Amino acid sequence: MCLGFNKKMNVQKTLIDWYLGNKRDLPWRNTTNPYYIWLSEIILQQTQVAQGLPYYTSFVTNYPSVFDLASANESEVLKLWQGLGYYSRARNLHASAQYIANDLNGEFPKSFSEIIKLKGVGDYTASAIASICFKEKTAVVDGNVYRFLSRYYGITTPINTGKGFKEFKAMAQDLIKTVDPATFNQAIMEFGARQCKPKSPECTVCPFNADCAAFINNEIDNLPVKLKTLKVKKKFFNYIVILSQDNKTMLEQRTGKGIWQNLYQFPLIESNKPADYETILQEVEMLDYVKSETLELSLYNTTDIIHKLSHQHLYTKFWIATVNTDLPEGIPFKKADTFPVPILIGNFIESFNF
DNA sequence: AAATCGGGGAA
DNA sequence: TTCCCAGATTT
Numbered sequence: 209m210c211l212g213f214n215k216k217m218n219v220q221k222t223l224i225d226w227y228l229g230n231k232r233d234l235p236w237r238n239t240t241n242p243y244y245i246w247l248s249e250i251i252l253q254q255t256q257v258a259q260g261l262p263y264y265t266s267f268v269t270n271y272p273s274v275f276d277l278a279s280a281n282e283s284e285v286l287k288l289w290q291g292l293g294y295y296s297r298a299r300n301l302h303a304s305a306q307y308i309a310n311d312l313n314g315e316f317p318k319s320f321s322e323i324i325k326l327k328g329v330g331d332y333t334a335s336a337i338a339s340i341c342f343k344e345k346t347a348v349v350d351g352n353v354y355r356f357l358s359r360y361y362g363i364t365t366p367i368n369t370g371k372g373f374k375e376f377k378a379m380a381q382d383l384i385k386t387v388d389p390a391t392f393n394q395a396i397m398e399f400g401a402r403q404c405k406p407k408s409p410e411c412t413v414c415p416f417n418a419d420c421a422a423f424i425n426n427e428i429d430n431l432p433v434k435l436k437t438l439k440v441k442k443k444f445f446n447y448i449v450i451l452s453q454d455n456k457t458m459l460e461q462r463t464g465k466g467i468w469q470n471l472y473q474f475p476l477i478e479s480n481k482p483a484d485y486e487t488i489l490q491e492v493e494m495l496d497y498v499k500s501e502t503l504e505l506s507l508y509n510t511t512d513i514i515h516k517l518s519h520q521h522l523y524t525k526f527w528i529a530t531v532n533t534d535l536p537e538g539i540p541f542k543k544a545d546t547f548p549v550p551i552l553i554g555n556f557i558e559s560f561n562f
Numbered sequence: 563a564a565a566t567c568g569g570g571g572a573a
Numbered sequence: 574t575t576c577c578c579a580g581a582t583t584t
Contacts (some may be wrong), residue, residue, distance in 0.1 A: 252579045259570060259578085293568025296582075304571055330581045337578090350579045372564075397579050406577055421570060434576095437564065467567065551569065 215419075219360070220387050222415050227395030230402065232257070235264060237394070242316035242341040243274045246326075249333045250301050254294060257401070263292050274316070277302065278309035286471060294416035295468060300328030320346045331377070341388040345545070347380035348393045349373065352400025358432035359404060362421025366435045382549040438519070445515075446483050447474040447553070448492055449560070451507070452531050456538030457562075458497065460546055469516065472547040474526075482512075482523065492529050500531035515552045526556055 234257065236248035247267055249531075251260040266288055271277035275284070282302055283421045289298035304326045308316060317323045317510045319342065324334035331349065338344035354367040357379050365372045384392050404411050411423050436476070459472045477483065477491050489505050492498055508526040515522040540546075541562030549557070 249579065254568085254578055254580055256571065256578050286580075291569070293570085296567065296579085297580090328581065332580055336579070348579075350581065351577070380578085394579090405572095439565095469567090515569095517566095519566060 216383060217386075219416075220383060220392065223395045223399055224387065224391055226403065226415055227391065227398050231398055232402075234261070234490065235268070240341050240390075242318075242337055244268065244411060245337050246316070246329075247301070247331075247341050249336050250297050250328060251292070253297060253333070255292065260292070262290070271305075274305050274314055275309050279505055283548055287546070289549050290554060291551050295471060297328055299470065300326075303327050304329070316341075317441050318342050320344055323360040330430070331373075336393060338350060339384075339393045343389060345381075345384050345389045347377065347384040347389075347489075348397065349380055349506060350397060350400075352397045352404070353380055354432045355406065356396060356400045356404045359409075359422035360416055360420050362425065362427065362431070364431070364433050367432045369433050396398050421468035441520040443520055443522050444479045444482055444512075445522050446477040446479070446488055446491075447524065447526050447556070448477065448488075448495070449526055449531050449556075450498065450529045450535060450538065451541075452532060452538055454534040454538075455541050456535040457541055457544060458535065458538050459549075467520075468550045469506075472549050473553050483525070488525075492527070497535060497537060498529065498531055504530040506530075508556075513552070522552065524552060526560075 211277070230364050236244055248260075248264050251267070267277075270288060271280065280302070282299065285298050285302045286295060289295060292298075297384075298373050307326070308314060317326070320334050320338040323329060323337050324331065326334075329337075335346040335348045338346045339348070348446070354372075354376055357363060357376055358365075358367065361379070363375070363379075367376065380396070383396075403414060403561060409428060411417050411428060414420065414423070417423050422431045442505070448458075450456075458475055460475055461470060461472050462468050463470070475495060482541060484507070485507070489503075492505060493503060506528050508528050509524075512523040515524055543562060544557050545554075
């Protein structure tokens with residue numbers, strides 16, 4: 209798409225003027241240190257500012273430099289990340305920190321094409337870092353950018369397709385050509401987040417309402433267009449919380465490919481339908497560290513806890529298995545909350561209060 | 563291209 | 574409920 213020169217200038221200026229008058233004071237806006245910008249951008253992937261903010265503060269405090277992050281162990285990083293979700297971000301962040309510290313002598317890569325090679329860094333994040341830290345004219349395309357551009361120009365191409373990405377990237381790239389890229393990128397995102405919101409955008413006081421295609425044509429609620437593919441699977445999780453005579457329980461690390469990789473959990477019995485007491489009892493008796501003749505099993509939560517993820521609903525029961533024996537391989541109850549665990553487990557540990 | 567990966571906020 | 578969030582990676 210080729211935009212008229214004057215109209216384009218006006219869009220750039222309006223966005224930047226709005227930003228300078230309305231931007232939030234956020235900690236990562238007071239630095240251009242690529243380590244901190246990188247940290248903030250990874251944390252903010254698919255995450256609202258309000259949710260990510262305390263994690264950013266925590267990571268900056270615990271790991272003031274890339275060397276501090278690199279020398280931490282992965283479980284410690286995952287523990288700090290606990291509750292934020294998408295844990296591959298934490299694993300990739302840690303791995304990339306080690307790469308930067310050890311292979312690049314702590315020197316952060318300085319161009320889009322080098323930055324995007326880092327694990328966990330895609331087009332959006334590389335554009336953000338390159339523009340904010342190194343003034344490179346690479347336009348960001350995130351959810352906010354899709355929304356503003358699709359509405360203002362009335363673009364109906366689905367945003368979650370390869371064609372959509374290329375079209376919106378080209379449009380944003382065209383807009384960023386002649387302006388300060390760091391300010392422009394943050395302006396268009398902030399505008400999408402606070403003014404051109406997904407629901408109930410502030411159109412009556414919007415500086416673009418005179419020539420916004422979606423507003424003029426009453427299409428605000430229909431843009432951007434997104435193809436929906438979601439099909440949610442149901443799973444049934446049974447967590448076995450062992451209480452031993454020597455005040456220990458069992459935690460295992462998830463090593464498989466799926467969700468919560470490398471996080472910890474109680475021994476899990478998964479089934480494709482709701483499990484009954486007898487079935488669980490038999491399964492628990494077969495666990496090699498449980499002595500069957502001393503086992504007492506009871507259901508902790510009478511109604512399933514339904515933990516909702518994007519692609520699956522986990523119907524969860526916590527079973528308390530009390531044994532009259534010691535648990536040499538176990539961990540003390542009191543230390544359960546020092547392990548990185550999914551929030552589903554974390555909530556249980558907190559409520560159970562060992 | 564489609565599926566997968568979390569958890570919380572907003573309406 | 575439903576949709577979305579300063580997306581990236583794997584299949």
